[in-house]
Amino acid sequence: RSSDLKAKLKKTEEAYENIQRVLAKSKRKSACYDIHVKQIEKENIKKDLELQVLRKELQEKARSVSSLNKDLHQAKLDIQELVLQNKDFQRQIEELKQQQELQNATLKERLKLQYNLQLNKVKQEMDAIKDEDRKS
DSSP: OHHHHHHHHHHHHHHHHHHHHHHHHHHHHHHHHHHHHHHHHHHHHHHHHHHHHHHHHHHHHHHHHHHHHHHHHHHHHHHHHHHHHHHHHHHHHHHHHHHHHHHHHHHHHHHHHHHHHHHHHHHHHHHHHHHHHHHO
């Protein structure tokens, strides 16, 4: 019996040592796992912060794009208005040119008439002077 007890004791001690080795190995693995988990958590926090920064930048750029789109739309409206104004001005200039040409033609005709009237007046006066010279 004593040998049986010794054998059982030896087996129990071996089992206990195996359990101690497994436990130590498990503790080392657990410590490595904890360190690994903490590293992953740190990386995730860092990535979350980077993501927040990127989201904020994206929101700012989206606001900027929206503002630029509004400005572009207003600029297009302004350009359309200026194009219409330009067409009106060109039409007005054309009308003024035509009026000026008409006024120039009218003035030219008036000057011709005055010239001819003056010329006829001078001829009549010369004829009158000639008649007086003949009578005398």
